Amino acid sequence: MAAPLVLGILVAVTVRAVLYRSSLAGFISERVEVASPLNAWKRVVEGLALLDLGVSPYSGDVFHETPLIIYLFHFLIEYSELVFMITDVLTAVALYLAVQDFNKVVFKKQKLLIELDRYASDVAELIRTPMEMHYIPLKVALFYLLNPYTVMSCVAKSTCAINNTVIAFFILATIKGSTLLSAIFLSIATYQSLYPLTLFAPALLYLLQRQFIPVKLKSKDFWLYTTQYAALYLCSLVVIVCLSFFLLNSWDFIPSVYGFILSVPDLTPNIGLFWYFFAEMFEHFSLFFVCVFQINVFFYTIPLAVKLKEHPIFFLFIQLAIISIFKSYPTVGDVALYMAFLPLWSHLYRCKFFVFDSSHPHPHSPWGTLNSNTTDVYCVTYTLYISLLQILLISDYFYAFLRREYYLTHGLYLTRKDGTEAMLVLK
């Protein structure tokens, strides 16, 4: 299994290296879909230049990266291309190992459930076989490495790639069952961009499942483990934030990074929903709608946790997708991360409602050409279309997943009382 992965890595690295040397690199870095005010490379260079001039990078409104990035690139600025290629490779390898481990867990669970006779009798087609699952880790890794969105993100040197790496390591640590590492990587991911806070719930559910602790509110073990995990997470978060303070000896980075993510003052176009909405919003309601839009990202966590407590990794996938669609400054790098998980659920194709295979249109934004009004509207409708497609994709997968679970327990060929073929509806 290692050889095809290594081959895939080599191909991916070659593609990126070729693109770095071509003239497309400059063109791609300017695209608003790839570089947002939060993670554009131009702004990282600007922050480092400000630091050289003796001005704090957070005194202006151009630099919104965490001090960790300053520290990292202060030494590695010369090798930036290499850094981004290595992060992509690391993400792919981490996802590969994670999915490999996860498949083993899934298979074991499936075997247990079959032996316990939990499944209906005629669901042989839906049972997953090791043959079918053999190539999934490779597919996941290649899906991430060769996804045009990832390649574009890497060529534009968007720091979204670094965020993706941290999240991939977090997923690997969670699946391997290490509480400490999982908490540490989750805290780094939350520190980088606030939204991975919501990934605490699926990680906790998975770790509880691994320790065979049932999720019951009355259970003492449950609360003990939860507080343990939460304490590890919060402590590492506090440690990282305090370390960042010591880098520049000020707390300026908190309003500059987290205040910026939450209050959305910069209305540069991107593939998200926030910018045009707040460009056209009356001042009076601005605060209200900022709160509503931010809550929208976080509040799906609890209901999803209740519904998907048996399937925490699918929950993780849905949560990642919700973050990518509804965060304040999304880019295609975020989309690429959750799209890498799609091969994991390819067995759901039978139960799907819509058929979305290569559902994303090619990036073609007229932004940046002469006339502002009409292209603006075109840009906005394109943005809304992309978001809508992503939402339909995710809800489609969710629907298919739930339907498959129903089939597994109730049988594939359902008949009504009078013997005719039955239809399944959501009621």
Add this chain to the structure above:
Amino acid sequence: MAWAVAAVLGLLLLLGSPGGCGGSPGPPRDSLREELLLSPLPSGDIAATFQFRARWDSELHREGVSHYRLFPKALGQLISKYLVRELHLSLTQGFWRTRTWGQPYLQAPAGAELWVWFQDSVTDVDKAWKELSNILSGIFCASLNFIDSTNTVTPTASFKPLGLANVTDHHLLRYAVLPREIVCTENLTPWKKLLPCSSKAGLAVLLKAERLFHTSYHSQAVHIRPICRDASCLSVSWELRQTLTVVFDTFSIGQGKRDWSLFKMFSRTVTEACPLASESKIYVDISSKTQENELLEVTPPPLSVHEASVQGDRRTYAVYDLLSPLLFNVSRSLNVQLKWKRPQDSLDLSTPVLHAQRYVSGYGLQTGEISTLIYNTHPYRAFPVILLETVPWYLRLYVHTLVITTKGKENKPSYIHYQPAQDRRRPHLLEMLIQLPANSVTKITIQFERALLKWTEYTPDPNHGFYVSPSVLSALVPSVLAMKAEDAEKSPLFTSLFPSADGSSYFVRLYTEPLLVNLPTPDFSMPYNVICLTCTVVAVCYGSFYNLLTRTFHVEEPSRGGLAKRLANIIRKVRGVPPL
């Protein structure tokens, strides 16, 4: 008895008269000096500069002053209330074309410019600045109330005090420019009202709005600063200078001929000096006369001729002293006329030693680049220049793209002060000290990104564009000719506004063009549509997830169907089609 009363009254009168022993000192002395300088410019236009200087030997901050004579009360009260040390306000329409008109005596940027040094006893400088700009807006009928934190900066090196200064903490300085301000009669009238003689006597009778605004360049300014009362400099006097510079286009006033006269320019002539003025003079620059014999002729013939070194050049002025009784002997009014005997060769054009231009380049509405070109035409001397750029926050400058090249090689500035902008709070401030080699062109480029603003932040005509204030170049330019120290009282007033350390260089402050930059605009007609569409997308997600999370799968039971279904089945039976 009567003589006793008379004696007592006489005694009282004697004691009560001013100047009596032990009485309070008299009111502080003040003096007014007015002058008009007419200079033909190399391109054939005429520049007329009026200067009215009121000097008041009083310490405005210490004593409770209530008796104002020549110094206007409105400004005096302002200075004492807001503890102002220096105030410079200018309102300008048009742009001084340095390359064709030569170096200006006092240049001002297009629009309104206000810079103020406060005393160090001021606790809240920003509050004082805000109130001061609002009051000045009322006094001069200009929209100076638009000066707020988004266009105010605190330069560190460019605007040093022009008057007496013992403390130069630059946190007491505030500078703001409003490039969009327009100057009109409404601004001229209150400016004229501050003059002691108003527009009734003296040189101010020439200030008629319908002629003054028929010009290529109109700039009116007010400069208030403290100066030494005498050579020992033990006490402070306050000086108020009001200057007005206009440039007349000879083609519109002279009908094609290059001769001009006071009547042709101002449609008025001077009849008397201001009675309150201690000096009232008209200077005509006749430097061209001495170079070529009898190139031009000035009538009436001047009573005296004055030579001075101005801006590194030897200039000759014909002086008309309005207070001298000989002037009005022949006719009651004075109409200075200048006739050109021979057509002037344009070879007379001497390029100024320092001039600059600025422009925006780039395409599209996403990014752009500001380029400034600074020319040093001195044949062998290099000198440094301080460049101050104030860029509004919505043009995000990237200082790592700042490139300065001279003659193809990189030129590193010896001092950079950069203060990045904060969105909706303060603008970018970039100050650099750049060395200009002799006979060179220096190009300074910096890239920026255009921001999308909230739709309420656009001006009513957003496609007009947004103005970027002119950048300021301050330099001590080495003079081509050596200058000797002039007697301050005799020479024209403008020579004493800027400090000059020695005769070998003179201070120049230049302004570049303001820039007009287009920003991307949202569609202003669509707020409701946008809100609806975005909320629809969010609702689609919310709805799908709500369904999936709260409902479970059930096998559908065939229902008998509602009324509609039964009706449909009846129609189908009639048609012969299988029922639903």
